[in-house]
Amino acid sequence: MSEPLTEPVTVPRVVASPAALEAISRLVAQRGPVMFFQSGGCCDGSLPMCFDDGEFIVGDHDVLLGTVGGWPFYMDGRQFEVWRHTQLMLDVGEGAPEGFSLPAGANRHFVVTSRVFGPDELAALDEDPRGRRRGTSERSR
Amino acid sequence: MTLTKDEVTTESASATEVFIAPGQVGSIVEVKPRYENFIGGAWVPPTRGRYMANVSPVNGRPFCEVAESTPEDIELALDAAHRAKDAWGETSLTERAAVLNRIADTIEANLEMLAVTETWENGKPVRETLAADIPLAVDHFRYFAGATRSLEGRSTEIDKDTVAYHFHEPLGVVGQIIPFNFPLLMAAWKIAPALAAGNCTVVKPASPTPWSILKLAEVIGDLVPPGVLNIVTGPGGEIGKALASSPRIAKIGFTGETTTGRLIMQYAAQNIIPSTVELGGKSPNVFFPDVMDEDDEFLDKAIEGLVLYAFNKGEVCTCPSRALIHESIYDRFMERCLGRIRRIRQGNPLDPATMIGPQVSTQQIEKIVSYVDIGRQEGAECLIGGRRAHLGGDLEAGYYFEPTVLKGHNDMRVFQEEIFGPVLAVTTFTDEADALAIANDTLYGLGAGVWTRNGNLAYRMGRAIKAGRVWTNCYHLYPAGAAFGGYKISGVGRENHQMMLEHYSQTKNLLVSYSTKPLGFF
Numbered sequence: 001m002s003e004p005l006t007e008p009v010t011v012p013r014v015v016a017s018p019a020a021l022e023a024i025s026r027l028v029a030q031r032g033p034v035m036f037f038q039s040g041g042c043c044d045g046s047l048p049m050c051f052d053d054g055e056f057i058v059g060d061h062d063v064l065l066g067t068v069g070g071w072p073f074y075m076d077g078r079q080f081e082v083w084r085h086t087q088l089m090l091d092v093g094e095g096a097p098e099g100f101s102l103p104a105g106a107n108r109h110f111v112v113t114s115r116v117f118g119p120d121e122l123a124a125l126d127e128d129p130r131g132r133r134r135g136t137s138e139r140s141r
Numbered sequence: 142m143t144l145t146k147d148e149v150t151t152e153s154a155s156a157t158e159v160f161i162a163p164g165q166v167g168s169i170v171e172v173k174p175r176y177e178n179f180i181g182g183a184w185v186p187p188t189r190g191r192y193m194a195n196v197s198p199v200n201g202r203p204f205c206e207v208a209e210s211t212p213e214d215i216e217l218a219l220d221a222a223h224r225a226k227d228a229w230g231e232t233s234l235t236e237r238a239a240v241l242n243r244i245a246d247t248i249e250a251n252l253e254m255l256a257v258t259e260t261w262e263n264g265k266p267v268r269e270t271l272a273a274d275i276p277l278a279v280d281h282f283r284y285f286a287g288a289t290r291s292l293e294g295r296s297t298e299i300d301k302d303t304v305a306y307h308f309h310e311p312l313g314v315v316g317q318i319i320p321f322n323f324p325l326l327m328a329a330w331k332i333a334p335a336l337a338a339g340n341c342t343v344v345k346p347a348s349p350t351p352w353s354i355l356k357l358a359e360v361i362g363d364l365v366p367p368g369v370l371n372i373v374t375g376p377g378g379e380i381g382k383a384l385a386s387s388p389r390i391a392k393i394g395f396t397g398e399t400t401t402g403r404l405i406m407q408y409a410a411q412n413i414i415p416s417t418v419e420l421g422g423k424s425p426n427v428f429f430p431d432v433m434d435e436d437d438e439f440l441d442k443a444i445e446g447l448v449l450y451a452f453n454k455g456e457v458c459t460c461p462s463r464a465l466i467h468e469s470i471y472d473r474f475m476e477r478c479l480g481r482i483r484r485i486r487q488g489n490p491l492d493p494a495t496m497i498g499p500q501v502s503t504q505q506i507e508k509i510v511s512y513v514d515i516g517r518q519e520g521a522e523c524l525i526g527g528r529r530a531h532l533g534g535d536l537e538a539g540y541y542f543e544p545t546v547l548k549g550h551n552d553m554r555v556f557q558e559e560i561f562g563p564v565l566a567v568t569t570f571t572d573e574a575d576a577l578a579i580a581n582d583t584l585y586g587l588g589a590g591v592w593t594r595n596g597n598l599a600y601r602m603g604r605a606i607k608a609g610r611v612w613t614n615c616y617h618l619y620p621a622g623a624a625f626g627g628y629k630i631s632g633v634g635r636e637n638h639q640m641m642l643e644h645y646s647q648t649k650n651l652l653v654s655y656s657t658k659p660l661g662f663f
Binding site: 037038039040041042043044045046047049055056057076078079082083086093094095096097098099100101102103109111112113114115116 | 193320321322347348349376377378381382396397398399400401402403404407419420421422458502503504505507508511512514515518519552554557558559560561584585630631
């Protein structure tokens with residue numbers, strides 16, 4: 001995981017804004033490789049967390065959604081089941097991060113906004129428009 | 142944590158004036174320009190001399206600076222805690238309990254000051270901090286003062302001449318990371334049992350709310366021996382990590398989101414120490430048709446029970462953020478609830494009449510806006526609210542969001558994720574089995590609510606919902622003595638109960654033989 005990934009994807013599940021890409025390249029220049037993990041739950045849950053690559057141990061049931069600026073973006077596999085019909089846009093917001101995430105520059109933090117995939121994209125990704133696939137998520141519920 | 146009718150009456154009788162903002166002439170809360178860390182019983186400047194601005198969400202303006210600490214400061218705090226741990230661990234239960242009771246008395250004596258402090262930094266209405274946050278913190282210290290006195294070690298007669306004695310021993314030095322939604326109450330939940338069990342603690346408050354616990358330390362700091370309670374402020378990525386990953390702590394307690402929770406457990410695994418993590422929820426609040434059998438006080442209570450999603454502006458791990466309403470009463474019941482929601486008074490949280498204040502930070506309000514947007518994209522119907530509230534004047538730059546209700550179905554992301562704002566996702570169910578299926582169709586399992594006049598049904602649902610606490614015909618009560626914690630990805634461990642003393646203790650077994658006879662093996 002120390003090298004940027006170069007996986008071709010037709011309909012990306014995660015994309016990054018120019019501001020996010022700029023913040024990522026600055027971080028990488030300062031600290032070296034990074035990784036992203038989409039959080040959930042209390043407080044600053046729902047925010048993407050940026051770590052030095054390898055800081056967070058990715059589990060067997062986590063999902064690699066794609067790459068941002070060449071760096072991996074992961075999500076808990078159970079959480080993915082309820083997010084899979086939406087595309088994430090990594091962006092930068094005002095204010096320092098509230099959790100353990102690296103900042104996106106001075107007094108800035110990473111955020112995601114979401115967009116529900118259009119019918120063509122859902123077809124290309126083989127996704128149901130109502131979100132999670134019935135039957136695939138029962139193990140965790 | 143809800144106001145009881147008595148408390149509301151008492152409160153509105155005693156405090157009808159708007160409290161003056163901390164630091165202003167005439168305020169009961171003094172604000173210094175700058176706050177240092179509380180380490181070893183003294184105020185210690187951060188090693189690298191850096192400070193960060195602390196903003197009030199009420200008006201979006203900075204009002205003081207706090208230490209922007211670095212890992213060196215965590216080490217200083219750990220040094221102080223390790224110096225104090227042996228003496229504190231050997232302090233008699235009588236004395237430890239007396240210290241906790243003195244802390245409780247002092248918080249109580251400063252109740253209004255601390256309530257206004259908490260409101261100014263967090264944005265929660267002062268009617269809540271006066272009647273819930275601070276009184277519950279007081280009671281929590283008293284509860285653990287009593288609980289630690291009544292906790293007994295056990296002994297077992299293995300055979301006539303062999304006895305197994307079990308003693309509780311302190312762990313030593315623990316790390317505790319506090320969330321921003323109840324900065325003082327969650328600090329009390331963590332600090333009280335840790336100290337009661339004879340441990341010293343290094344506390345890291347949440348980045349958006351570092352100040353109120355420092356104001357608490359100003360009044361209780363000299364009640365504990367130096368080094369027993371240490372508070373270090375600063376960014377989570379730097380000092381939260383330094384604390385949680387330190388090999389010098391014997392336990393880590395954390396409340397926050399799932400990714401940091403996993404990181405905490407990962408660090409704990411690396412050091413082979415226990416962790417308690419509370420990571421949020423998406424709590425169902427289930428209303429069976431018989432709540433509308435009468436138009437009485439109970440129905441009124443159930444309506445308030447739904448509207449409690451707006452308590453603490455929805456910034457509650459157990460926010461009843463999914464209302465499941467039986468289809469036969471949906472229209473009538475929601476009409477009553479929406480009427481109540483329309484009457485929520487939003488504004489300056491220092492006004493005792495205000496029911497909902499600002500969200501804690503820009504991050505939080507942006508997140509809420511983004512979730513309402515996702516909900517609309519997914520086809521949810523917005524029944525009320527849905528926008529940032531612009532209150533004008535001095536509050537214009539504060540982080541206010543209208544109390545919002547989205548109607549949809551449980552597959553929507555607004556039904557599956559913790560929004561941490563005053564946003565209720567509402568849907569209907571057809572029968573008991575359907576209600577249970579929807580209630581349990583979530584990754585989380587922290588809280589739940591069940592409302593019915595039928596005791597058998599309430600019991601069946603309460604036992605079948607996979608959540609750590611099922612409020613039955615009530616919601617948002619947090620009395621000391623009722624265990625609190627999560628099923629599923631809502632976390633591991635419990636708080637708020639005597640069992641916490643075991644979680645903050647080692648078990649020492651002395652296995653003693655009173656026989657003089659050799660085993661005979663060698």
